[in-house]
Amino acid sequence: MSESMSNACAQHIRMCLSECVAVPPAGESWQTSETDLTGADINRLHAKGVIRVVERDGDDRVWKTKQAAWDAIQESRESLGLLACGHRPFSTVDLDSERPYSCLGEDCDARYSKAEIEAVIDGA
């Protein structure tokens, strides 16, 4: 399986960064239920080549994020503006909480909702 990134994949990351940043890091195996992605998101990410199936267990599929796609997502993330706390966006800290995202500032306790993160992404 090739790990190179197609144009469709690169374009999807540019156009739909708020969706792509919800994807777990490359190297981890994960299932949809562990993310806040919907089934439709997953199908699109798969079709665009951002993620790939590593295992099938009935209807449950196990996914991996492609390394090249993950690298491109991190690059896009670094080009974003600053969050309200003055630090750079952002990492996922706790998907079960109402404010699942943190900034990348060390020793900063600011937490952000999905909408707040998306506002920064869409303004980039």
Ligand SMILES: [Zn+2]
């Ligand atoms: Zn901060």
